[in-house]
Amino acid sequence: MRLDRELTCAQLVEVITDYLEGALAPVDVERVEEHLVFCDGCTTYLEQMRATVAMAGRLRAEDIPPELQERLLGTFREWRRL
Amino acid sequence: MEPGERRLIEALRAGDESAFMTLTGEYGPMMLRVALMYVSTRAVAEEVVQEAWIGVLKGIGRFEGRSSLKTWIFRILTNTAKTRAQREGRSVPFSALASGEADGEAVDPDRFLGDGERFAGHWGAPPRRWGPEERLVSAEAQQVNDASIERLPPAQAAVITMRDVEGLDAEEVCNALDLTETNQRVLLHRARSKVRQALEEYMQ
Numbered sequence: 001m002r003l004d005r006e007l008t009c010a011q012l013v014e015v016i017t018d019y020l021e022g023a024l025a026p027v028d029v030e031r032v033e034e035h036l037v038f039c040d041g042c043t044t045y046l047e048q049m050r051a052t053v054a055m056a057g058r059l060r061a062e063d064i065p066p067e068l069q070e071r072l073l074g075t076f077r078e079w080r081r082l
Numbered sequence: 083m084e085p086g087e088r089r090l091i092e093a094l095r096a097g098d099e100s101a102f103m104t105l106t107g108e109y110g111p112m113m114l115r116v117a118l119m120y121v122s123t124r125a126v127a128e129e130v131v132q133e134a135w136i137g138v139l140k141g142i143g144r145f146e147g148r149s150s151l152k153t154w155i156f157r158i159l160t161n162t163a164k165t166r167a168q169r170e171g172r173s174v175p176f177s178a179l180a181s182g183e184a185d186g187e188a189v190d191p192d193r194f195l196g197d198g199e200r201f202a203g204h205w206g207a208p209p210r211r212w213g214p215e216e217r218l219v220s221a222e223a224q225q226v227n228d229a230s231i232e233r234l235p236p237a238q239a240a241v242i243t244m245r246d247v248e249g250l251d252a253e254e255v256c257n258a259l260d261l262t263e264t265n266q267r268v269l270l271h272r273a274r275s276k277v278r279q280a281l282e283e284y285m286q
Contacts, residue, residue: 008203010194014187017271021252023263041208045189048209051218052278055227056246058219064110068128072106072135073099079139080097 007035012042016049083147091151094142106135109152113159115243116259119236120163121170130166134159149257152250156258183235184268188275212285223284230280234273241266242273 007015012035018024019032036043083091093101110131117127117134137158145154193207212218231242240259244250250258256266 008194009205009208010189010191010203013189013275014271016188017267017274021267021270023267039204041205044209044211048212048278048282049274051212052227052274052281053246055218055224055281056231056242056277057249059224059228059231059247062111064107064114065128068110068114068131069103069106071128071132072110073103075132075136076099076102076139079136 007031009035009039009042009045012036012039013045016046020049020053087147087151091142091145091147094139105155109155112243112248113156115236116156116159116240117163119240119259120160120167126166126170127163130163131159133166134162137162150254153254153257156244156254160258160260183237183272184265186272188271189279209282210286212281217285223281226280226284227277230277231273234276238269238273238276241269242277245270246274 012032015024015028015032019029024032036046090101090105094105113131113134114124114127117130118124121127121130134155138155141154141158145151149157193205195201195204195206199206217223231239231247234242237259241255241261244255244258245252252263252266255261256263259266261269
């Protein structure tokens with residue numbers, strides 16, 4: 001193993017968003033993927049980051065506070081009268 | 083322009099109340115969250131959102147669809163919020179706010195092997211796989227996810243909400259919040275890392 005010349009896990013978790021966002025240089029993508037091949041911890045970590053993103057996407061957007069919606073509607077009606 | 087969006091814009095121009103309610107219902111909560119990055123209280127943030135909608139209504143007649151309606155609305159919102167923050171004497175440039183939130187580690191450094199160890203920088207306490215899928219999709223897990231987003235510093239909360247909850251792309255968020263690509267990514271990274279951490283604690 002050439003660990004000293006490869007990404008450590010501590011480094012990988014800091015570049016994981018760049019990796020997921022497609023913002024890494026091809027050479028660094030290779031380094032990440034090589035690391036993932038032999039590292040279960042980081043593979044799990046990557047899965048969890050993906051799951052985290054997916055979960056946020058399933059969040060039901062919160063409702064707008066009713067009194068704000070009411071105020072906005074007032075604004076809208078006023079605008080319409082102009 | 084997408085046909086659904088065109089219809090919505092035309093309805094709004096025609097003074098259709100339900101189109102307006104749909105739009106404010108859909109974007110209102112996210113607008114509040116973004117406004118909170120710039121101003122100090124919820125009450126002022128609500129005023130900012132209201133002012134922004136006045137701007138939207140005034141401008142809708144001239145809106146040409148060079149950007150999506152969403153991006154356009156959010157640009158009006160951030161401009162309104164910035165002006166308001168300046169008036170409040172609380173003019174924190176967003177870049178400063180963003181860089182102040184850029185520090186920190188994705189994972190507790192104690193979970194990696196220390197310098198003296200043979201595999202320094204590698205997992206000492208690796209994450210364990212999250213159990214059955216059912217638990218991850220449970221309402222309770224969703225709540226943990228939601229609560230941890232709520233607890234994030236304002237710029238991180240805004241970025242993760244726009245990107246991961248609402249599904250805007252990176253460019254839209256950079257445009258709306260006046261962020262560089264790098265800044266946007268750093269904030270997203272900090273935010274996602276913390277939410278993952280919260281989920282890990284829950285799943286264990």
